Amino acid sequence: MKVLxxxxxxxxxxxxxxxxxxxxxxxxxxxxLGHEVMLLMPAYADMPLQGRITGWFPVPAEGPWPAAxxxxxxxxxxxxxxxxxxxxxxxxxxxxxxxAAGVEHPDNALRFGLLSRVAALIxxxxxxxxxxxxxxxxxxxxxxxxxxxxxxWRDAAGAADxxxxxxxxxxxxxxxxxxxxxxxxxxxxxxxxxxxxVHDGAEFWGKLSMMKAGLQFADAITTVSPTYAxxxxxxxxxxxxxxxxxTRADRLQGILNGIDTxxxxxxxxxxxxxxxxxxxxxxxxxxxxxxRRTLGLAEDDKRMxxxxxxxxxxxxxIDWVIAGAERLVCQxxxxxxxxxxxxxxxxxxxxxxxxHPQHVRVTVGFDEALAHQIEAGSDSFLMPSxxxxxxxxxxxxQAYGTPPVVTPTGGLADSVTDxxxxxxxxxxxxxxxxxxxxxxxxxxRALACWKDTPDTWRRLQRNGMQRDFGxxxxxxxxxxxxxxxxxxxDADPQGAPALxxxxxxxxxxx
Numbered sequence: 336m337k338v339l340x341x342x343x344x345x346x347x348x349x350x351x352x353x354x355x356x357x358x359x360x361x362x363x364x365x366x367x368l369g370h371e372v373m374l375l376m377p378a379y380a381d382m383p384l385q386g387r388i389t390g391w392f393p394v395p396a397e398g399p400w401p402a403a404x405x406x407x408x409x410x411x412x413x414x415x416x417x418x419x420x421x422x423x424x425x426x427x428x429x430x431x432x433x434x435a436a437g438v439e440h441p442d443n444a445l446r447f448g449l450l451s452r453v454a455a456l457i458x459x460x461x462x463x464x465x466x467x468x469x470x471x472x473x474x475x476x477x478x479x480x481x482x483x484x485x486x487x488w489r490d491a492a493g494a495a496d497x498x499x500x501x502x503x504x505x506x507x508x509x510x511x512x513x514x515x516x517x518x519x520x521x522x523x524x525x526x527x528x529x530x531x532x533v534h535d536g537a538e539f540w541g542k543l544s545m546m547k548a549g550l551q552f553a554d555a556i557t558t559v560s561p562t563y564a565x566x567x568x569x570x571x572x573x574x575x576x577x578x579x580x581x582t583r584a585d586r587l588q589g590i591l592n593g594i595d596t597x598x599x600x601x602x603x604x605x606x607x608x609x610x611x612x613x614x615x616x617x618x619x620x621x622x623x624x625x626x627r628r629t630l631g632l633a634e635d636d637k638r639m640x641x642x643x644x645x646x647x648x649x650x651x652x653i654d655w656v657i658a659g660a661e662r663l664v665c666q667x668x669x670x671x672x673x674x675x676x677x678x679x680x681x682x683x684x685x686x687x688x689x690x691h692p693q694h695v696r697v698t699v700g701f702d703e704a705l706a707h708q709i710e711a712g713s714d715s716f717l718m719p720s721x722x723x724x725x726x727x728x729x730x731x732x733q734a735y736g737t738p739p740v741v742t743p744t745g746g747l748a749d750s751v752t753d754x755x756x757x758x759x760x761x762x763x764x765x766x767x768x769x770x771x772x773x774x775x776x777x778x779x780r781a782l783a784c785w786k787d788t789p790d791t792w793r794r795l796q797r798n799g800m801q802r803d804f805g806x807x808x809x810x811x812x813x814x815x816x817x818x819x820x821x822x823x824x825d826a827d828p829q830g831a832p833a834l835x836x837x838x839x840x841x842x843x844x845x
Contacts (some may be wrong), residue, residue, distance in 0.1 A: 336370045336371070336469050336470065336814070336817060336818070336821070337370070337371045337372075337373075337466070337467065337468050337469045337470070338362075338365060338370055338371070338372045338373075338468060338469065338470045338472055338817065339372075339373055339374075339375055339417075339454060339457050339458060339468035339470070339471050339472065339501075340358065340361070340362045340365075340372060340373070340374045340375070340414075340472045340474070341374075341375045341376075341450065341451070341454035341471060341472065341473050341474065341478040341481055342354060342358040342374065342375070342376050342474045342477075342478065343376060343377065343431055343432075343447065343450065343474070343475070343477035343478065344358060344376065344431055345358035345359050345374060345376055345416075346358070346359040347359070347383070348376070348379075348382045348383065348384070349376070349379055349382060349431055351430055351431065351432075352508075352509070352646075353508060353509075353559070353592070353724070353725060353726070353727060354474060354475055354508045354509075356592075356595075356727060357474070357506075357508065357559070357592055358374065358376070358474065359595075360593065360594075360595050360806050361592075361593075361806060361809065361810060361813065362374050362414045363412050363413055363414050364593070364806035364807055364809065364810035365810045365813060365814060366413045366414050367413070367807070367810070368807075368810055368811065368814055370814065372413075372414050373414065373415050373416075373417055373457075373466065373468070374414055374415070374416050374417065375417040375419065375450070375453065375454055375457065376416070376417075376418065376419070376450075377418070377419050377421075377424070377425040377431070377446070377450055378406065378418040378419060378420040378421075378425055378426075379425050379426070379427070379431060380425070380426045380427055380428055381428070384408060385410055386408045386409050386410035386411065386416065387408065387409055388406050388407065388408055389407050389408070389409045389415075390405075390406070390407035390464065390465075391404060391405070391406055391407075392404065392405040392406075392407070392463050392464045392465065393405075393463065394419075394453060394456075394463045398525060399445070399523045399524070399525070400449055400452065401421055401423060401424065401449070402421075403419055403420060403421035403424075403449065403453070404419075404420045404421075405417050405418070405419060405420070405453070405463055405464050406418040406420055407464065417457075417464060419449070419450055419453055421449065424442070424445065424446045424449060425446065427440070431477075432477075443514070443516070444514075444516040444520040444523075444524065444543075444545075445520075445523070445524070447476070447477040447478065447480070447514065447545065448480055448520075448524040448545075450477060450478055451473070451477075451478050451479065451480035451481040451483075451484065451545075452480070452481070452484055452524075452525070454471055454473065454478055454481040455471060455480075455481040455482075455484035455485045455488070455501075455503075456484075457471065457501075458470075458471040458481075458485055458500060458501025458503070459485075459488060459499070459500050459501065460496075460499055467501070468501045469501055469502070469817075469821060469822060470501055470502055470503070470504060470817045470820070470821070471485060471501045471502075471503045471504070472503075472504045472505075472506065472813075472817075473503065473504065473505045473506070473549055473553070474505070474506050474508060475506070475507065475508045475509065475512065475546070476512055476513050476514030476544075476545040476546040476549070477514065477545070478505075478549075479505050479514065479545045479546050479548055479549025479550075479553075480524065480526075480545050480548050480549070481503060481505075481549070482503035482504075482505055482548070482549050482552040482553035482554070483526065483530055483537060483548040483549070483551070483552045484525075485500055485501060485502075485503050485552070486503075486530070486552040487526070487527055487530060488500055497822075498822045499822070500822065501822065502554045502555075502817075502820040502821060502822055503552070503553045503554050503555075503820075504553055504554065504555040504556070504557060504816065504817070504820065505549035505550065505553040505555075505556055505557075506556075506557045506558065506559065507546075507550075507556065507557070507558045507559070507563075507567065507724070508558075508559055508724055508725075509724050510546070510567050510572070510573065510574050510576060510724075511574055511650075512546075513539070513544050513545065513546035513547065513574065513576070514544065514545030514546055515539055515542050515543070515544045515545075515546075516542060516543050516545070517542055517543070518531075518538065518541060518542050518543050520543055521537070521543050524543075526543070526548075530548070530552070531543070535551065536548075536551060537551060539575065539576075540575075544576075546576065547576055547579060550576060550579050550580060550583060551579060551583070553586070554586070554820040555586055555588070555816050555817075555819065555820050556580070556583060556586050556587045556588070557587070557588050557589070557590050557813070557816060558587070558588075558589045558590075558724060559589070559590070559591070559592045559724045559725035559745075559746060560589050560590075560591045560592070560724060560725045560745050560746035560748075560749045560750075561589035561590075561591065561749055562589065562744065562745050562746065562748045562749050563589055563722075563723075563724045563725065563744075563745040563746060564587055564588060564589030565589070566722065566744065566745060567580050568580045568581045568584060568587075572722055588812075588816060589749075590809055590812045590813060590816070591725065591746060591749050591750065591809060592725040592727065592746065592809060593730075593804055593805050593806035593807075593808065593809045593810075594727055594730045594731060594734070594804045594805070594806070595806070596734070596804070596805045596806075599707075599710075599730075599731050599734055599735075600734070601618070601619075601711055601734065601735050601736070601800075604707055604711065606703070606704045606707040606708065607622050607625075607707055607708055607711040607712075608621050608622045608624075608625035608626075608708070608711070608712070609621035609622055609625075611711075611736070612800065613736070613796070613797045613800035613801055614797075616736060616793070616796065619711065619712075619735075619736055619796075622708065622711040622712040623640060623712040623713070623714070624712075625708070625712060626640070626671060626708050626709065626711075626712030626713070627640070627669075627712070629705075629708065630671055630696040630698075631692070631693075631696060632669055632671065632693060632694065632696055633669070633693040633694060635669075637667060637786075638667050638668065638669050638694070639667060639668050639669070639714045639715065639781070639782055639785045639786070640668075640669045640670075640671060640712065640713050640714050640715075641663065641668055641669065641670050641671070641713060641714065641715050641716070641717050641740075641778075641781075642670075642671045642672075642709040642710065642712070642713030642715070642716050642717070642732075642737065643656065643670070643671070643672045643673070643674070643709075643716065643717045643718075644672075644673045644674060644706045644709055644710070644716075644728055645674045645718070645728060646674055646675070646676040647674050647675060647676030647677050647680040647681055647684065648676045648677055648680070649677070649680075649721065650720060650721050650722060651676075651718075651719075651720050651721075652718075652719030652720050652721055652742065652769075652774065653676070653677075653680050653684075654680065655719050655770075655771050655774040656670075656672075656717055656719065656774075657680070657683050657684060657687060658771055659771065659774055659775045659778060660687050660691075660695065662775060662778075662779075663778055663782075664691050664694050664695065666778075666779065666782050667782060667786065668694070668778070668782060669694045669695065670687075670694065670695045670696070670697075671696050671709050671712070671713060672684060672688075672695075672696065672697045672698065673697075673698045673700075673701070673702065673705055673706060673709055674699070674701070675699050675700055675701065681699055684697040684699075685697055685699070710728070710731050710732055710735045710737055711735050711737075713732075713737050714737065714738075714785055715732075715737060715738050715739065715740060715763075715764075715781050715785070716728060716729070716731075716732035716737045716738075716739040716740070717739070717740050717778075718732075718739050718740065718741045718742075718747065719740060719741065719742050719766060719769075719774045719777075720741070720742050720744060720745075720747065721742065721744070721769050722744050722745055723741075723742070723744055723745040723746055723747050724745050724746060725745060725746030726741075726745065726746045726747055726750075729741055729746075729747055729750055729751055729763070730750055730804040732763075732799070733750075733751070733762050733763065733799030733800065733802055733804070734799070734800060734802075734804060735800075736796035736797075736799060736800050737796075737799075738754070738761075738762060738763040738764065738781070738792075738795045738796065738799060739751055739762075739763040739764070740763065740764045740766070740774070740777045740778060740781055741763060741764070741765055741766065742765075742766050742768075742769050742773075743765050743766060743767075743768070743769075744769065747765075748765070750804070751763040751765055752765075752798075753765040754780070754784060754791070754795055755780075759794065759798075760798055761794075761795055761798060762795060762798045762799035762802065763795065763799065764777045764778075764780050764781045764784075765777070
């Protein structure tokens with residue numbers, strides 16, 4: 336099977352969130368199962384390329400589309416990288432979607448429309464790179480027009496040619512971001528009027544939604560955890576697209592993300608003070624002592640150290656952490672926090688650290704080594720997200736013997752078992768809902784367990800460290816989903832291949 340993985344970011348080249356990590360890890364895991372995988376992304380400015388260019392393919396200008404080039408880069412990991420080079424669209428400083436001041440680029444529709452179109456072309460006999468995909472796997476709104484283009488071309492093709500056009504999948508990493516642009520972009524992007532309906536097309540409240548296009552026209556839809564697949568079918572977390580997702584529920588599946596167990600492994604992590612494992616936990620105490628020295632926290636054996644690494648936003652529950660910090664410190668806790676985000680939350684966290692210099696340390700920005708050191712040196716990890724499609728830090732935490740405090744949402748619910756669960760298989764502390772009171776109660780339980788029942792705490796650590804969060808299981812699930820939509824599979828009346836799984840019930844509501 337030949338799979339094109341189309342994405343707007345891939346670590347370590349470009350990363351703003353979990354999509355970058357998934358793009359780096361999932362394609363090689365699929366290739367390791369014996370499939371031919373290529374990864375497509377834009378050639379942004381100042382990207383630190385590693386590997387050698389082994390091919391150059393022109394993408395001619397056509398209509399509104401500027402001329403571009405595809406550069407094939409072989410990085411020695413079994414997944415060639417196809418870089419879409421178009422300097423007028425991608426050679427800009429700053430993050431992928433906005434300028435240095437955080438203002439979104441006004442031509443993002445064209446920038447990521449071109450990325451989607453080239454991804455779709457690679458799934459047709461018109462492929463510009465001499466390689467044709469069987470499956471085009473789009474990820475989030477920046478590539479979500481690819482399924483629409485493929486459906487449009489499939490509908491226009493003769494019966495004999497339809498099987499030569501790739502099937503499509505779109506993965507929702509975070510439905511809150513949808514790529515909504517003015518409707519007048521539709522004609523400029525080559526989208527036919529038949530694909531712009533309110534109920535069965537890409538229109539979203541009078542505008543064009545790239546994400547909705549992917550959801551409407553992909554042959555399969557996946558999300559990054561089973562619970563999130565259910566949550567996005569509700570008004571609370573569907574962000575206006577819950578009706579579309581309920582209608583297409585038979586095409587929807589949640590597959591839990593994995594983590595890179597070569598990078599996130601406390602036995603082999605070169606960034607931490609000492610190695611340790613589920614059977615040899617002594618090194619974790621050395622990591623805690625080193626983290627305290629690095630941050631200037633008081634070295635008090637009677638105090639429990641909580642870690643947090645992430646974006647400072649209300650979605651991540653940072654306001655609950657701030658409001659609960661006084662109680663946490665008074666009850667014998669310390670805080671090691673790393674991240675950035677909302678300026679008001681950054682200011683509040685800095686004020687908290689100034690008030691409790693021996694027990695609270697806040698580092699604004701990102702430091703990969705410090706992130707590893709916080710995971711290894713903390714006793715518990717705080718991740719009280721209001722919603723979390725998947726999340727990775729709760730998995731890193733369990734791998735490092737750092738039982739997490741989490742909300743029962745998305746991938747957090749799918750990957751953390753509460754300490755009070757029957758059978759003694761707990762790995763962390765699951766809040767009883769999403770509220771300040773629930774956060775405070777879970778933190779108090781963690782503190783009490785750490786202080787009063789060390790044997791229970793060690794069992795939590797070992798349970799988490801013995802879990803397998805590697806990518807192979809996720810990769811196998813994606814391959815099964817690909818197989819169900821391969822060209823030539825039994826087709827529905829609209830020409831879309833039929834899936835071999837179901838994950839919900841359909842409802843014609845919008």
